[in-house]
Amino acid sequence: MSLVQEQAAFALDVCKLIQSASDAGFVVTLGEAWRTPEQQAIYFKTGRSKTMNSNHIRRLAVDLNFFMDGVLIYDIDVLRDLGNYWESLHPKNRWGGNFRNLIDVPHFERNVT
Ligand SMILES: [Zn+2]
Numbered sequence: 393m394s395l396v397q398e399q400a401a402f403a404l405d406v407c408k409l410i411q412s413a414s415d416a417g418f419v420v421t422l423g424e425a426w427r428t429p430e431q432q433a434i435y436f437k438t439g440r441s442k443t444m445n446s447n448h449i450r451r452l453a454v455d456l457n458f459f460m461d462g463v464l465i466y467d468i469d470v471l472r473d474l475g476n477y478w479e480s481l482h483p484k485n486r487w488g489g490n491f492r493n494l495i496d497v498p499h500f501e502r503n504v505t
Contacts, residue, residue: 395504399451402502405481406454409500413458413474417466423455423498424448442494453501468497475500 393401410420427435427448437444450455458465458474465471468489477489478500488499 395450398502398504401482402452404486405485405502406456406500408479408481409474410456412477413456416474417460417473419459421457423457423458425454426451447501447503450504453499453505455496455498456500457498458491462474466497471497 393415396430398424408451413420425448427446429444432441432444432446432449436444436447461468471489475489475497478487479485479490484502484504486503488501489498491499
C-alpha cells in the first residue's frame with residue numbers, strides 16, 4: 393500500500409473514531425494532524441515529544457480534543473474505550489494512551505514501517 397493510500401485509510405479511520413466518540417456523548421474538535429519537521433524539532437527540544445520520527449510528519453497521526461459537559465477530557469481511563477476502539481479498527485493503529493515512554497492520551501496514529 394502506498395503512503396497516500398495509508399494516509400487515506402488512516403483519515404477514514406479517524407472519521408469512524410470521531411463518529412464513535414460523538415455517539416458516546418463527547419464533543420470532538422481537531423488538534424494537530426500534519427506537522428513539519430521544523431515543528432517536530434521544537435517539540436523534541438522542549439520535551440513535548442521523545443522522537444524526531446513522529447507519524448505526524450507522515451500525515452499518519454492526529455491529536456483530538458474530547459469535551460464532556462464543556463470540559464476538556466485528558467483522563468486516560470475515560471478515553472480508554474475510544475483508544476481500544478481505535479486500535480480495533482486496524483492492526484497498525486496505535487493509541488497514545490498505550491505508549492510506554494510518553495503517554496499521549498489525545499494522540500491517534502497509524503504505525504506504518
Ligand atoms: Zn500527536
